[in-house]
Amino acid sequence: MTGExxxxxxNRLRKEKNAVIMAHYYQTKEIQEIADFxxxxxxxxxxxxxxxxxxxxxxGVHFMGETAKIICPDKKVLIPDMNAGCSLxxxxxxxxxxxxxxxxxxxxxxxxxxxxADVKALTxxxxxxxxxxxxxxxLPEGEKIIFGPDRNLGSYINKVTGREMLLWNGACHVHExxxxxxxxxxxxxxxQAKVLAHPECKSSLLVLADVIGSTQALLNYAIKAEEKExxxxxxxxxxxxxxxxxxxxxxxxxxxxxxxxxxxxCNECNYMRLNTLEKLYKCLNEESNEIHVSEEVAxxxxxxxxxxxxxxx
Numbered sequence: 001m002t003g004e005x006x007x008x009x010x011n012r013l014r015k016e017k018n019a020v021i022m023a024h025y026y027q028t029k030e031i032q033e034i035a036d037f038x039x040x041x042x043x044x045x046x047x048x049x050x051x052x053x054x055x056x057x058x059x060g061v062h063f064m065g066e067t068a069k070i071i072c073p074d075k076k077v078l079i080p081d082m083n084a085g086c087s088l089x090x091x092x093x094x095x096x097x098x099x100x101x102x103x104x105x106x107x108x109x110x111x112x113x114x115x116x117a118d119v120k121a122l123t124x125x126x127x128x129x130x131x132x133x134x135x136x137x138x139l140p141e142g143e144k145i146i147f148g149p150d151r152n153l154g155s156y157i158n159k160v161t162g163r164e165m166l167l168w169n170g171a172c173h174v175h176e177x178x179x180x181x182x183x184x185x186x187x188x189x190x191x192q193a194k195v196l197a198h199p200e201c202k203s204s205l206l207v208l209a210d211v212i213g214s215t216q217a218l219l220n221y222a223i224k225a226e227e228k229e230x231x232x233x234x235x236x237x238x239x240x241x242x243x244x245x246x247x248x249x250x251x252x253x254x255x256x257x258x259x260x261x262x263x264x265x266c267n268e269c270n271y272m273r274l275n276t277l278e279k280l281y282k283c284l285n286e287e288s289n290e291i292h293v294s295e296e297v298a299x300x301x302x303x304x305x306x307x308x309x310x311x312x313x
Contacts, residue, residue: 019055026237080279091170092149094118121300129214175200
């Protein structure tokens, strides 16, 4: 089938099956265009909690599907490609966190949403890049905290809050590889441009940023800002929504290190890009690639997610 034919069939199927399609900002243009709802990790979790659909098709990565399933145990949650993983989630195995937790009694475990359901089951509070600073600030100053798995986000939160959280040694393979040298050059070439950066980026890049925030926060800033030119250091999928919301503004992606001098400015998550219209159609048509989370794990994991959603209000 052609792309247009897939769209027709997907639209038919979601009406017949009372399905909702949710997509992360890092999905391709085609996926974002057909989604019922587009957002960052926090917004997707909040939307999953509110939906009355029978089926949720989560166009993102595996941990996002697990989060939706934990929040909505009575709904069928599907993802277009079961191989859509996450380097951050992979960097923190539940058995390793359990051992580290045992070695550090009395510590509060704060886990980034980019973790498996098994890790969330060991977690006291879940956070996203949208609410991590707010949630950490809300805890007593003397509270002992283990933050994982993103060392860059954790380091940034330590810096802005003055905390001394113990940081898990994980990183996002996309945000870790933005080129500081290329950004410095772009700033020279575009002196009026504002630099928008995600806190998953390494600290050497964040010091060059004008605005540091979640994907949603960066989008919101771009929409409200008087400036007309921006250098963007986060996964390039967000550029579609930025250009759509601000057609009169210019958004220049910061390239990854491996493409310096090659002329390519793309920095894409290979996991996010595994999802396609064809796979979306197939999983909805066959109701395949269903996400399952054991009742035992879900009962433990929902605690940290509910705390996050409550503390994010």
